[in-house]
Each structure stands twice: as C-alpha cells, then as structure tokens.
Amino acid sequence: MVHQIDPSFVALPLRALADAALARARALGAEHADFRLERVRSAAWRLRDAKPSGSSDTTDLGYAVRVVHGGAWGFASGVDLTMDGAAKVASQAVAMAKLSAKVIAAAGSEERVELAAEPVHEDKVWISSYEIDPFSVPSEEKSALLADWSARLLRADGVAHVDASLLTVHENKFYADTAGTVTTQQRVRLHPQLTAVAVDGTTGEFDSMRTIAPPVGRGWEYLTGTGWDWDKELDEIPALLAEKMRAPSVEAGRYDLVVDPSNLWLTIHESIGHATELDRALGYEAAYAGTSFATFDQLNKLTYGSSVMNVTGDRTAEHGLATVGYDDEGVEAQSWDLVKDGTLVGYQLDRRIAKLTGLGRSNGCAFADSPAHVPVQRMANVSLRPDPGGLSTEDLIGGVERGIYVVGDRSWSIDMQRYNFQFTQQRAYRIENGRLCGQVRDVAYQGTTP
Known part of the structure; x- marks a missing residue:
C-alpha cells in the first residue's frame, strides 16, 4: 500500500521554521547548522488475564537546532512553533557552542569538530514499509484483540495467568541543513507480546513462556497475519509451557x-x-x-x-x-x-x-x-x-x-x-x-x- 506523509504534519510550518533557524545560525557565524522537527506518537496497551491493566498515548512534538561554531558543537531544542522561536533556539545553540569551545580550550585540547562530506539530498520523502497505520485502528479493537488472545491462552489447561501488551509508534521527521539537504520521513513500528504463566498448586513452583514474535517496522497487518503466524504460536504455547514445567534442570557443562x-x-x-x-x-x-x-x-x-x-x-x-x-x-x-x-x-x-x-x-x-x-x-x-x-x-x-x-x-x-x-x-x-x-x-x- 502506498502512503503519503501525514497531512497534519506537512501542514506545520516546517520550511519556515527551518529557514528561520538556519538563517540565524549562518548570521552568527556557524560553520554548519541543521534543523530537525519531529512528531513522535507512542501508544501502549497492557492487559492482565484478559482485562485492561493500563494504557498510554503520548505525542512528543518539538524541534532541535545543532550547530558547529568555532570548531565546537552547540545544541538547543524548543517547542515554540514560530519563526522567532526557531531563531531564538538557533541563537541558544550557537551560544552553547561558544561555551563548549571555551571549555575545550581550557582543557588544552585542539580537536575541532569537522563533518564528513555527504551529497546534498534536496526535497527527499521517505515512508517506511507498512500497510495499515496502527493509529488508524480504534483502541477498542486493539484491546479486544489482546483480550481475545489472552482468553485463548487462559482456556488452556495449566495456564494460570496471561500478560499481554502492545506498543505502537508513528514517527514523522523533517530535517534541513545549511548544505541544502531537506528530507521528510514517516515510519511506523510496533511490538506485541503475550506471556503465559503456569503455577503448580501443590508445590507453588511457577514458570512462564513469552511469545517470540519480534518487534518490527510493520503496521497493524502484523497482528492479523502478515509476517507472523499468531494462531500457530498461541496454539503451541500451552503445551510448550506444560513441558517446561515438567522439564529437568540442565546439567552444567560444555555443550x-x-x-x-x-x-x-x-x-x-x-x-x-x-x-x-x-x-x-x-x-x-x-x-x-x-x-x-x-x-x-x-x-x-x-x-x-x-x-x-x-x-x-x-x-x-x-x-x-x-x-x-x-x-x-x-x-x-x-x-x-x-x-x-x-x-x-x-x-x-x-x-x-x-x-x-x-x-x-x-x-x-x-x-x-x-x-x-x-x-x-x-x-x-x-x-x-x-x-x-x-x-x-x-x-x-x-x-x-x-x-x-x-x-x-x-x-x-x-x-x-x-x-x-x-x-x-x-x-x-x-x-x-x-x-x-x-x-x-x-x-x-x-x-x-x-
């Protein structure tokens, strides 16, 4: 599926903020400056025994200006999405570089920050490979799927408890520097996990087994059949956990x-x-x-x-x-x-x-x-x-x-x-x-x- 950069991100004054910050850095004598504006949304759901135990949904929105001035790094960040705000952050980054240069000189070091050359990448757009943005799926549907999977494990003999979690991230990033590179990117990633716990009621001994599906740079389709066979893994875990509970301890040695x-x-x-x-x-x-x-x-x-x-x-x-x-x-x-x-x-x-x-x-x-x-x-x-x-x-x-x-x-x-x-x-x-x-x-x- 072909996606476009989120329109609400593109609607932000990306170029104007970058131009204001980079122009101020140049005017203050920076040898190099770059501007990076990001919006990172992270959401997580947690269930205990098929019942909700917590959730979160946060968005981190802001920008950073990094400079090389006088052979030293300077960095500052801000959240004021105005031209004056971006220029002010650039000034702070240059001031930090000047302070760093003094500290370096006082330490007797002559090492200067220089950057390896990189071709200029003008107006490049990149979007990660996914089909369904997990944030387009209602939270109720996500919780319902985790609850269904948890209940499935709980119905199996020997499974006493099940913990389930899902982390999803949607990241937008805009970058521009004084060499002329300008890039806009969007990527999605997620990580589902389920852990089944078995308890021996006679001895009190317990153990657990977690799904081995890895975190991936995919979308919601990862939980519905693309890239991992969830039905197969969930069907296998109860018997594997029961075998683990009966298994002898390993004999120490070289193998x-x-x-x-x-x-x-x-x-x-x-x-x-x-x-x-x-x-x-x-x-x-x-x-x-x-x-x-x-x-x-x-x-x-x-x-x-x-x-x-x-x-x-x-x-x-x-x-x-x-x-x-x-x-x-x-x-x-x-x-x-x-x-x-x-x-x-x-x-x-x-x-x-x-x-x-x-x-x-x-x-x-x-x-x-x-x-x-x-x-x-x-x-x-x-x-x-x-x-x-x-x-x-x-x-x-x-x-x-x-x-x-x-x-x-x-x-x-x-x-x-x-x-x-x-x-x-x-x-x-x-x-x-x-x-x-x-x-x-x-x-x-x-x-x-x-």
Whole structure:
C-alpha cells in the first residue's frame, strides 16, 4: 500500500521554521547548522488475564537546532512553533557552542569538530514499509484483540495467568541543513507480546513462556497475519509451557550450542551491535552500555569469529526497526560490512567520527530518540548473514551429538567492554545424536564475544 506523509504534519510550518533557524545560525557565524522537527506518537496497551491493566498515548512534538561554531558543537531544542522561536533556539545553540569551545580550550585540547562530506539530498520523502497505520485502528479493537488472545491462552489447561501488551509508534521527521539537504520521513513500528504463566498448586513452583514474535517496522497487518503466524504460536504455547514445567534442570557443562534467531538477535545486538559503534570503541561514548573491546586499532585485524561469520550493518532492510531513508544528519541510508569472513572490517559511523578517523563517508548511524535530544551514533539493523548454501536449523541440529538448542530471549548480561556475556531463553532443548530430546530448564549460556 502506498502512503503519503501525514497531512497534519506537512501542514506545520516546517520550511519556515527551518529557514528561520538556519538563517540565524549562518548570521552568527556557524560553520554548519541543521534543523530537525519531529512528531513522535507512542501508544501502549497492557492487559492482565484478559482485562485492561493500563494504557498510554503520548505525542512528543518539538524541534532541535545543532550547530558547529568555532570548531565546537552547540545544541538547543524548543517547542515554540514560530519563526522567532526557531531563531531564538538557533541563537541558544550557537551560544552553547561558544561555551563548549571555551571549555575545550581550557582543557588544552585542539580537536575541532569537522563533518564528513555527504551529497546534498534536496526535497527527499521517505515512508517506511507498512500497510495499515496502527493509529488508524480504534483502541477498542486493539484491546479486544489482546483480550481475545489472552482468553485463548487462559482456556488452556495449566495456564494460570496471561500478560499481554502492545506498543505502537508513528514517527514523522523533517530535517534541513545549511548544505541544502531537506528530507521528510514517516515510519511506523510496533511490538506485541503475550506471556503465559503456569503455577503448580501443590508445590507453588511457577514458570512462564513469552511469545517470540519480534518487534518490527510493520503496521497493524502484523497482528492479523502478515509476517507472523499468531494462531500457530498461541496454539503451541500451552503445551510448550506444560513441558517446561515438567522439564529437568540442565546439567552444567560444555555443550554445542544451536541458537535460534529468536535468541540470537539479542546476542548479536549486545556483542556485535554495540561493540561496533565506533564512538563507543574510541571511548567517546561510555554511558549505560559501556565502551568496546573491538578498538579502532584492531580494524581489519581482529578475528571476531570463524571464517563463515559475515555480519552487516543495514539501515535499508525492509521492516527493520532501525530502517530509515536518511539519518539525523541527513545521510542517506546504506548497508555495509561489519565482519567479513570472521574479521572485523567496519564500524557504525556518524559524520563527525567518520571524518575524525579518516574512514570517508558516514554510513548513516546518527539517531536521536526525541526532538529534545542531540543525535548520537546509534545501532543500525545488525545481522548475521545466512549460509549461501541454505543450511537449515534442522541441519544444524542434525550435526550435533551433545548440545542445547535455545529459543526466544529472556535475560542477558554483558560487561562494559561487550566482551563477557551470559544469556538465557524462553525454552531450551537437549540435543542428543542430532535429535531434540525434550526441554530442560535453568539454562544460561556464557562466553566471550570472540
């Protein structure tokens, strides 16, 4: 289905606000300036045992001006949708850059902010791939579907409780900069989840099992049959949970591990995705997720895995959560290699880090999660490439004599260098002589990233 940018967003004075902000930044001597106006609507529904337990519907509307002035960053944001308001925010951004320059000079640093070149993208429009905007579906219909699914699970023997949730996001973004790039974008994404809980009334022991359907850049059609077989998964969960309740605890030791994509995505995200954000590897970013063992001096040298390991960064994959047309610095979305034949060959970049390290053009990984926040280098869709020969999950299991097969993600832990990790799952199976031999409980797998 072909969509258009939401008319109520286009009706905002996007160009006029951008022109006012960028003109003020130029007049104050900025070497670079960009303007980003966003409207992000997020809504969530939560049910407990098929009954509503909470909901929310919020809209974040505002704009940001970012400048390079005197070789330093400056940033400010606002919500006053007038020309004077936009110009004032630009003035604040320049004032912040001047203050930053003084702090940098006082620290004895001579490093200047410079940005990698990017072609000018004039009047570009990009809309993500979806059929039905979830916000066009009445809230009552969303709650009714979650309640129906929950009741279905509750009717099954052994299911004592069911938690259900749905998060939907509709994002509009307008970007313009002093080089002449102007982009307007619209994307939709959502994440449904159901968790069934079983309780042994005699022993008080309990366990749970959650759906493994991933969050996606799709529309409401994802819940009605496109992209995931919900009927099949909901029908299977009660029996799988009952088996899990009866399953023995795993015997600790070394096993060959077969990791289902529904679990592997998180392992890749934590041990490769974050580790190859180059600002993190350089030490510029060291917040919640830490730095990285995959330091810049190891580019084209570090053995990340075996020779069959190929990993890409991609901001173009259809329905990806990180898929965009252009990033928050006006860089066109791309796909590139991070690990090639087992060796670290690339990083995720923004324009400043690309220029600083001499790596050429940015690959479009600047992202801000709000119009009030400055863009930072943030993960693309990071994916392990499949075997060109088409090896199946069954083939992998068939080649294992003694192993564990893990499905669905649960808890995780990884150190501040993205090096030592531990992951658990929704369900785990023993593998003996190439065959699955029932579930086991209490499985956690540990390792180091390489």
